[in-house]
Amino acid sequence: MTELRKRLPQANDSLFMFFGAWLDARGEALVPLRKEFSPGAIPALLRFVWIYKFDTDRNDFVCQLAGEAVNDAWGKSIRGRTLREIVGNVDYPAVRGRWLEIVGRPAIMYGTVNEQLAFQETWRAERLMLPMASADETIDVVLGLSLYTLQSRASGATTAASDLTEHHPCEDFL
Template identity: 20%
Template sequence: MTVLRNLEDRSYVLKDALSHKYLRPVLQHWLSLFSSGHLPARQDMDPAQFAVSMPHISLFDWDESKGDFYCRLAGEDVSNSFIKRLKTHTLAELYDEQRASSIRRLWLHAVREKSILFVLSSFENSDSRLNGRRIILPLQDHKTGAVTIMSVSYYDYDAGYHYDKHLNATPDDYKYVFLNFDELTAQAAFD
């Protein structure tokens, strides 16, 4: 697993996410709701603010009794990138235990640190690289503490067709960047 810590790499990741029409509106809406050190709650998110992004969004709720996230909702493009139907399945049911455990740790870290997690993926194809981007937006109910992860995925390729690349991916195929609210708002990209 590669976590990017270099400031230049981290700035690039944010600018890259903001250049995508499916990622930008969700990211901007999430930031507009972040207040007083509190994460936005799922019910605060207004899909009308990012309607263009809906096919790329999945929601995963934390189930304390299972110690895992389960998929509450998966947009059409996200669903098409998996062989198995996502909705109602836990991470342990969608991935092998090592990958599920790694995703769980990353997502819970994003919640604890009140950070957005940017995930960059890159896979070799016979004649090119296949690149994907995902932003992980932690959400938490202010009263109950219930945790939801909103994931917004964008692929430069047909993720459903290349599903085997995801299954056989190695940790080197992914790069991760955590940015907290202060780091995000300090950048001039949100003018």
Template identity: 35%
Template sequence: MLDQPTEIPHLMLPRHAGTRLVLAHWLALYRSNENRIPERGQLDPLQFAKALDEVFIYEFDGADFVCRLVGERTQENFGFSLRNRPMREILGKEVYPSVFGFFKTCIDSPAIYKNIGLLYSDPDMDRDQGERLLLPTRSGSGVLNHVFGCTATIRADDDEPSQAQRELFRFQEGEPIADAPPIPGD
């Protein structure tokens, strides 16, 4: 076990206030659990209330990830009910394999995953990007088979590149993770 907390790389820090709230809450639970991944039932919506319309929880059922909870804004972006649907039915064939892989890595490694890229279902895809954060989460019985996450819409600036950015932070459960430092400009 490490004496010093592992620091999350600065590039990995969320840009959007909602995704930062979600990460801060998850990290607080991780630390309060003696550096163990939190259970789904420990998530307190009051701690990330400003991001509620953008959060989601998926459960891995052994074959696919099934959407168990979805925020209103995310739901509206897709235009149909995501709840209790497998990821394979929600996403298009072209993106499903990579998104499934990101979710699986999140619970298998375990790892925190952040991505900035085009929204899958947004009608104005050439302008809107999403900042996605995936966090490994346990079931009530302690099985590491849930992904708690957030997708926040980010308006692309004219001078900002629109290419996807992916960040993966693998960690060893039981080792401390440092508080995420503030993002300059906050």
């Protein structure tokens, strides 16, 4: 975990707790099986956790789980919705490309962005996204933690995102 801290010194400590639980679940494997990841290892973070699985029939990632804080930020439950439905047609190609790298490479992704979500308020999101494998060992699951902070309009927050996205190959953390 110290290697990730060196690469992301600005990241919130909760992201490192989340990453530690992912590392524990994977053992010596490159990525953990989804069934090996224990939500009990991070009870204080569960409201910020989400899971998407790539659905080959829909050719898109589908939300399987979203914590309370995630649903609150989006203004409604996102469970069962596709990535395209959630992020919209404009942002979908870029986001989908990043997520395909997470499961395809596989890689860890850290990012920060300003987003206009529920009720057109601007939220600052800091995320860590991690790949996991289904029971058949296909790496097709994205496990994420999103920490949202409401940006005050009085502070001059805008929707123009100061987007930061970093990918780090999972093999760097073996």
